[in-house]
Amino acid sequence: MARDYGAEIDSLKREVEKINAMLGNKPSEASATATCSFCGKSSDQVEAVIAGPSVNICNECVEVFEDVIKNVSIDASLHKFGGEIVVCSFCTKSSKDVHVILGGPEVHICDECVQICRDIIPVSNTELPPLNMVNYSGFYTTEEEGSKWSNTVRIENLFSLVENKTALQVLQGIGNGDRLSLLIAILRKPMNVAAMVEKCGFNTTGQAYHHLKPLIAADLVQEKEKGVYCAVPYRVQGIIMILAGISDLVDNKYTQGDWSQMAVVYENLESQR
Numbered sequence: 433m434a435r436d437y438g439a440e441i442d443s444l445k446r447e448v449e450k451i452n453a454m455l456g457n458k459p460s461e462a463s464a465t466a467t468c469s470f471c472g473k474s475s476d477q478v479e480a481v482i483a484g485p486s487v488n489i490c491n492e493c494v495e496v497f498e499d500v501i502k503n504v505s506i507d508a509s510l511h512k513f514g515g516e517i518v519v520c521s522f523c524t525k526s527s528k529d530v531h532v533i534l535g536g537p538e539v540h541i542c543d544e545c546v547q548i549c550r551d552i553i554p555v556s557n558t559e560l561p562p563l564n565m566v567n568y569s570g571f572y573t574t575e576e577e578g579s580k581w582s583n584t585v586r587i588e589n590l591f592s593l594v595e596n597k598t599a600l601q602v603l604q605g606i607g608n609g610d611r612l613s614l615l616i617a618i619l620r621k622p623m624n625v626a627a628m629v630e631k632c633g634f635n636t637t638g639q640a641y642h643h644l645k646p647l648i649a650a651d652l653v654q655e656k657e658k659g660v661y662c663a664v665p666y667r668v669q670g671i672i673m674i675l676a677g678i679s680d681l682v683d684n685k686y687t688q689g690d691w692s693q694m695a696v697v698y699e700n701l702e703s704q705r
Contacts, residue, residue: 567583624659
Protein backbone atom coordinates (compact mmCIF):
# COMPACT_ATOMS: atom_id res chain seq x y z
CA MET A 433 0.00 0.00 0.00
CA ALA A 434 1.28 3.47 -0.93
CA ARG A 435 2.32 5.67 1.99
CA ASP A 436 0.22 8.75 2.74
CA TYR A 437 2.93 11.34 3.39
CA GLY A 438 0.43 14.12 4.04
CA ALA A 439 -1.05 11.98 6.82
CA GLU A 440 2.44 11.41 8.26
CA ILE A 441 3.05 15.15 8.54
CA ASP A 442 -0.42 15.66 10.06
CA SER A 443 0.47 12.94 12.56
CA LEU A 444 3.65 14.81 13.49
CA LYS A 445 1.56 17.93 14.12
CA ARG A 446 -0.79 15.98 16.39
CA GLU A 447 2.18 14.64 18.34
CA VAL A 448 3.33 18.19 18.98
CA GLU A 449 -0.13 19.19 20.16
CA LYS A 450 -0.19 16.26 22.60
CA ILE A 451 3.24 17.17 23.94
CA ASN A 452 2.18 20.81 24.37
CA ALA A 453 -0.96 19.66 26.19
CA MET A 454 1.07 17.48 28.57
CA LEU A 455 3.45 20.35 29.27
CA GLY A 456 0.62 22.81 29.75
CA ASN A 457 1.70 24.94 26.80
CA LYS A 458 -0.84 26.94 24.85
CA PRO A 459 -0.66 26.47 21.07
CA SER A 460 -0.46 30.22 20.55
CA GLU A 461 2.41 30.75 22.98
CA ALA A 462 5.52 32.24 21.39
CA SER A 463 8.48 29.91 21.58
CA ALA A 464 12.04 30.97 22.24
CA THR A 465 13.21 28.09 20.04
CA ALA A 466 12.98 27.67 16.28
CA THR A 467 9.92 25.82 15.03
CA CYS A 468 9.54 23.71 11.91
CA SER A 469 7.15 25.44 9.53
CA PHE A 470 5.96 22.11 8.13
CA CYS A 471 5.16 19.98 11.20
CA GLY A 472 5.25 22.53 14.03
CA LYS A 473 7.90 20.79 16.13
CA SER A 474 10.38 23.02 17.95
CA SER A 475 14.14 22.61 17.95
CA ASP A 476 14.10 20.98 21.39
CA GLN A 477 11.81 18.22 20.07
CA VAL A 478 13.92 17.23 17.07
CA GLU A 479 17.62 16.81 16.31
CA ALA A 480 17.88 19.91 14.13
CA VAL A 481 15.86 22.78 12.67
CA ILE A 482 17.27 24.44 9.54
CA ALA A 483 16.35 28.09 9.03
CA GLY A 484 15.50 29.58 5.64
CA PRO A 485 14.74 33.21 4.74
CA SER A 486 11.28 33.08 6.37
CA VAL A 487 10.68 29.36 6.88
CA ASN A 488 12.20 26.53 8.91
CA ILE A 489 12.32 22.77 8.44
CA CYS A 490 13.28 20.03 10.90
CA ASN A 491 15.35 16.93 10.21
CA GLU A 492 12.27 14.68 10.53
CA CYS A 493 10.39 16.50 7.76
CA VAL A 494 13.52 16.47 5.60
CA GLU A 495 13.60 12.68 5.96
CA VAL A 496 9.90 12.36 5.08
CA PHE A 497 10.27 14.62 2.04
CA GLU A 498 13.36 12.71 0.91
CA ASP A 499 11.29 9.55 0.88
CA VAL A 500 8.49 11.31 -1.01
CA ILE A 501 10.85 12.60 -3.70
CA LYS A 502 12.11 9.09 -4.40
CA ASN A 503 8.59 7.96 -5.29
CA VAL A 504 6.71 10.99 -6.61
CA SER A 505 6.43 12.00 -10.26
CA ILE A 506 6.39 15.54 -11.63
CA ASP A 507 2.73 15.18 -12.64
CA ALA A 508 1.80 13.94 -9.16
CA SER A 509 3.61 16.88 -7.55
CA LEU A 510 1.75 19.42 -9.70
CA HIS A 511 -1.56 17.62 -9.25
CA LYS A 512 -1.24 18.06 -5.48
CA PHE A 513 -1.55 21.83 -6.01
CA GLY A 514 -4.18 21.53 -8.73
CA GLY A 515 -1.67 22.35 -11.44
CA GLU A 516 -0.95 25.75 -9.84
CA ILE A 517 2.61 27.03 -10.14
CA VAL A 518 4.02 27.22 -6.61
CA VAL A 519 7.32 28.59 -5.31
CA CYS A 520 9.87 27.03 -2.96
CA SER A 521 9.89 28.95 0.32
CA PHE A 522 13.67 28.46 0.64
CA CYS A 523 15.20 29.26 -2.77
CA THR A 524 12.12 30.88 -4.46
CA LYS A 525 12.38 28.61 -7.51
CA SER A 526 9.01 27.79 -9.02
CA SER A 527 7.64 24.33 -9.72
CA LYS A 528 8.50 24.94 -13.39
CA ASP A 529 12.21 25.14 -12.57
CA VAL A 530 12.66 22.09 -10.31
CA HIS A 531 11.71 18.42 -10.38
CA VAL A 532 9.35 18.38 -7.40
CA ILE A 533 7.90 20.88 -4.90
CA LEU A 534 6.29 19.57 -1.71
CA GLY A 535 4.51 21.00 1.32
CA GLY A 536 1.61 23.40 1.52
CA PRO A 537 -0.66 25.18 1.85
CA GLU A 538 1.50 28.07 3.09
CA VAL A 539 5.07 26.72 2.88
CA HIS A 540 6.79 24.66 0.21
CA ILE A 541 10.19 23.11 -0.41
CA CYS A 542 11.73 21.87 -3.66
CA ASP A 543 13.71 18.67 -4.13
CA GLU A 544 16.97 20.63 -4.51
CA CYS A 545 16.56 22.38 -1.15
CA VAL A 546 15.56 19.09 0.51
CA GLN A 547 18.92 17.64 -0.60
CA ILE A 548 20.82 20.71 0.63
CA CYS A 549 19.06 20.51 4.00
CA ARG A 550 19.92 16.82 4.16
CA ASP A 551 23.58 17.67 3.58
CA ILE A 552 23.79 20.34 6.29
CA ILE A 553 21.88 18.56 9.05
CA PRO A 554 24.49 18.19 11.82
CA VAL A 555 25.50 14.78 13.08
CA SER A 556 24.30 13.66 16.50
CA ASN A 557 26.25 15.25 19.34
CA THR A 558 27.18 11.77 20.52
CA GLU A 559 28.90 10.95 17.24
CA LEU A 560 32.61 11.66 17.12
CA PRO A 561 33.34 14.17 14.34
CA PRO A 562 35.99 13.11 11.81
CA LEU A 563 39.45 14.25 12.83
CA ASN A 564 41.26 16.79 10.61
CA MET A 565 38.50 16.96 8.02
CA VAL A 566 36.58 19.85 6.48
CA ASN A 567 32.87 19.40 5.70
CA TYR A 568 31.13 22.00 3.55
CA SER A 569 28.11 22.47 1.36
CA GLY A 570 26.44 25.33 -0.44
CA PHE A 571 23.94 26.51 -3.01
CA TYR A 572 24.29 29.45 -5.39
CA THR A 573 21.76 30.54 -7.98
CA THR A 574 21.41 33.37 -10.48
CA GLU A 575 18.52 34.31 -12.74
CA GLU A 576 19.78 31.84 -15.36
CA GLU A 577 21.79 29.12 -13.61
CA GLY A 578 22.42 27.40 -10.30
CA SER A 579 25.05 25.31 -8.56
CA LYS A 580 24.97 23.18 -5.42
CA TRP A 581 27.71 21.19 -3.73
CA SER A 582 28.63 19.11 -0.71
CA ASN A 583 32.05 17.68 0.08
CA THR A 584 34.39 16.36 2.77
CA VAL A 585 38.13 16.90 2.40
CA ARG A 586 41.11 15.83 4.49
CA ILE A 587 42.98 18.90 5.74
CA GLU A 588 46.33 17.29 4.87
CA ASN A 589 45.14 17.14 1.25
CA LEU A 590 44.49 20.88 1.42
CA PHE A 591 47.97 21.52 2.81
CA SER A 592 49.42 19.51 -0.08
CA LEU A 593 47.99 22.07 -2.50
CA VAL A 594 50.48 24.57 -1.07
CA GLU A 595 53.37 22.12 -1.11
CA ASN A 596 52.87 21.17 -4.77
CA LYS A 597 52.41 24.85 -5.81
CA THR A 598 48.81 24.31 -6.97
CA ALA A 599 47.44 26.90 -4.53
CA LEU A 600 50.04 29.43 -5.66
CA GLN A 601 49.18 28.92 -9.33
CA VAL A 602 45.45 29.37 -8.70
CA LEU A 603 45.91 32.46 -6.53
CA GLN A 604 48.28 34.00 -9.07
CA GLY A 605 45.70 33.36 -11.78
CA ILE A 606 43.05 35.41 -10.00
CA GLY A 607 45.25 37.59 -7.78
CA ASN A 608 44.53 40.89 -9.47
CA GLY A 609 41.90 43.41 -8.45
CA ASP A 610 40.52 43.99 -11.95
CA ARG A 611 40.58 40.26 -12.70
CA LEU A 612 38.70 39.43 -9.51
CA SER A 613 36.09 42.09 -10.25
CA LEU A 614 35.64 40.63 -13.72
CA LEU A 615 35.35 37.07 -12.37
CA ILE A 616 32.64 38.02 -9.88
CA ALA A 617 30.75 40.05 -12.50
CA ILE A 618 30.70 37.02 -14.81
CA LEU A 619 29.76 34.74 -11.91
CA ARG A 620 26.71 36.90 -11.22
CA LYS A 621 25.62 37.05 -14.84
CA PRO A 622 27.03 35.85 -18.19
CA MET A 623 28.04 38.84 -20.32
CA ASN A 624 29.82 39.97 -23.45
CA VAL A 625 32.99 42.05 -23.52
CA ALA A 626 31.13 45.34 -23.99
CA ALA A 627 29.16 44.63 -20.81
CA MET A 628 32.41 43.77 -19.00
CA VAL A 629 33.85 47.15 -19.93
CA GLU A 630 30.78 48.94 -18.58
CA LYS A 631 30.36 46.78 -15.45
CA CYS A 632 34.02 46.74 -14.36
CA GLY A 633 34.96 50.24 -15.46
CA PHE A 634 37.59 49.18 -18.00
CA ASN A 635 38.83 51.83 -20.41
CA THR A 636 38.80 49.63 -23.50
CA THR A 637 37.69 46.20 -24.71
CA GLY A 638 41.38 45.37 -24.97
CA GLN A 639 41.72 45.82 -21.20
CA ALA A 640 38.77 43.49 -20.67
CA TYR A 641 40.32 40.84 -22.93
CA HIS A 642 43.64 41.25 -21.09
CA HIS A 643 42.02 40.09 -17.83
CA LEU A 644 39.61 37.65 -19.49
CA LYS A 645 42.31 35.51 -21.13
CA PRO A 646 44.00 34.37 -17.85
CA LEU A 647 40.58 33.41 -16.43
CA ILE A 648 39.86 31.33 -19.52
CA ALA A 649 43.33 29.75 -19.35
CA ALA A 650 42.73 28.86 -15.69
CA ASP A 651 39.47 27.12 -16.73
CA LEU A 652 37.42 29.51 -14.57
CA VAL A 653 35.56 31.20 -17.43
CA GLN A 654 34.28 29.83 -20.72
CA GLU A 655 32.45 31.10 -23.78
CA LYS A 656 28.80 30.17 -23.22
CA GLU A 657 27.74 31.25 -26.69
CA LYS A 658 29.37 33.38 -29.33
CA GLY A 659 30.77 36.47 -27.62
CA VAL A 660 29.11 35.72 -24.24
CA TYR A 661 31.19 34.43 -21.32
CA CYS A 662 30.16 32.66 -18.11
CA ALA A 663 31.79 30.92 -15.15
CA VAL A 664 32.70 27.28 -15.78
CA PRO A 665 29.87 25.40 -13.97
CA TYR A 666 32.06 22.94 -12.06
CA ARG A 667 34.31 25.81 -10.88
CA VAL A 668 31.54 27.91 -9.32
CA GLN A 669 31.68 26.21 -5.91
CA GLY A 670 35.47 26.56 -5.77
CA ILE A 671 35.26 30.30 -6.39
CA ILE A 672 32.55 30.71 -3.75
CA MET A 673 34.48 28.62 -1.20
CA ILE A 674 37.64 30.71 -1.70
CA LEU A 675 35.57 33.77 -0.79
CA ALA A 676 34.04 31.88 2.16
CA GLY A 677 37.54 31.18 3.45
CA ILE A 678 38.47 34.86 3.09
CA SER A 679 35.30 35.75 4.99
CA ASP A 680 36.46 33.58 7.90
CA LEU A 681 39.89 35.22 7.80
CA VAL A 682 38.50 38.75 8.15
CA ASP A 683 35.63 37.88 10.53
CA ASN A 684 36.33 35.36 13.28
CA LYS A 685 32.73 35.24 14.49
CA TYR A 686 32.44 31.54 13.64
CA THR A 687 36.07 30.57 14.24
CA GLN A 688 36.65 31.72 17.80
CA GLY A 689 38.00 29.33 20.42
CA ASP A 690 41.07 27.87 22.02
CA TRP A 691 42.71 25.07 20.04
CA SER A 692 43.80 23.44 23.30
CA GLN A 693 40.12 22.89 24.17
CA MET A 694 39.62 20.50 21.24
CA ALA A 695 41.36 17.66 23.05
CA VAL A 696 38.77 17.94 25.83
CA VAL A 697 35.94 18.03 23.28
CA TYR A 698 37.12 14.83 21.61
CA GLU A 699 37.70 13.11 24.95
CA ASN A 700 34.13 13.93 26.05
CA LEU A 701 32.65 12.75 22.77
CA GLU A 702 34.67 9.53 22.87
CA SER A 703 33.41 8.78 26.40
CA GLN A 704 29.80 9.00 25.15
CA ARG A 705 30.23 6.40 22.42
